[in-house]
Structure formats: structure tokens, C-alpha cells
């Protein structure tokens with residue numbers, strides 16, 4: 001019986017491109033995401049586009065809050081979508097101990113996200129319905145001592 005040939009490419013179910021699979025041992029990555037609904041494989045650039053479209057359509061998303069090049073950004077898995085954070089503030093939370101709020105601009109609208117605790121970078125984001133920025137926002141700066149900057153850097157946040 002002939003040995004099954006090792007797969008070298010996969011077809012993205014979204015863009016239909018044939019994409020070379022990475023050397024798993026070298027990179028430790030599969031090179032694609034699995035679509036939960038269909039089990040089909042999706043390339044990384046399409047993951048970013050899909051996440052972006054989902055956010056646009058639903059006004060909601062789940063991203064990761066990470067520090068990159070001295071600034072905080074929101075990113076998806078596998079980091080093919082990156083959104084700079086305009087401002088953030090950390091406060092104490094009775095269960096998770098800390099709660100971090102972030103504000104950012106996406107698709108021409110203001111969004112808000114919340115992240116809980118020190119163990120997780122998961123940030124649930126939502127498009128603002130009533131809140132909007134008035135005035136200037138200080139950019140989120142990377143704290144030298146902790147994961148998140150203190151004191152709060154959000155200023156002049158007002159409701160309509």
C-alpha cells in the first residue's frame with residue numbers, strides 16, 4: 001500500500017486560495033484556523049477579515065489586549081487584525097481583582113472594551129451607542145511597573 005502523500009497545501013474556504021502549509025515542527029503553528037460551523041480551513045488573512053466583518057455587522061467582538069512596541073493594541077488570533085487603543089483605564093474589580101477599560105476607533109465609530117484580571121488578555125469589545133469622545137484623549141502608554149498604566153489616562157469622556 002502506498003504511503004499517503006504528506007499534505008503541502010490547503011485551500012482556504014473563504015478566499016479559495018491554495019496556501020502552503022508551514023513546517024509544523026519549525027513554526028509550531030498549523031497555518032490555518034478551523035471554521036467551527038463547517039470544519040473548513042481558513043487562512044490567517046481571512047481570519048482577520050472575518051473578525052473585522054463580524055465586528056462591523058454585530059457591533060461586538062472578542063479580541064486580545066496586548067502590548068506591542070510600547071503601546072497597547074487590540075488584536076485577534078492569529079494577529080491578522082490589529083487596532084490601536086486610544087485610551088485605557090484600570091480599576092479594581094471585586095472578583096477578578098482588576099478591570100481594564102479600553103476605548104478605540106474602528107470603522108469610523110468609537111468602541112469600548114473590557115478585560116478582567118491579570119491572567120487573561122481576552123477583551124470583549126462593543127461599539128458605543130451613546131458615548132463618544134469630546135476633546136483630546138491621551139494615548140495609552142506602556143507602564144514600566146505593571147501590565148497596565150495607572151492612573152487612568154482617559155479624560156474628557158462625556159455622554160451625549
Ligand SMILES: [Zn+2]
Pocket residue numbers: 012013014015016017042043044045046
Ligand atoms: Zn483565505
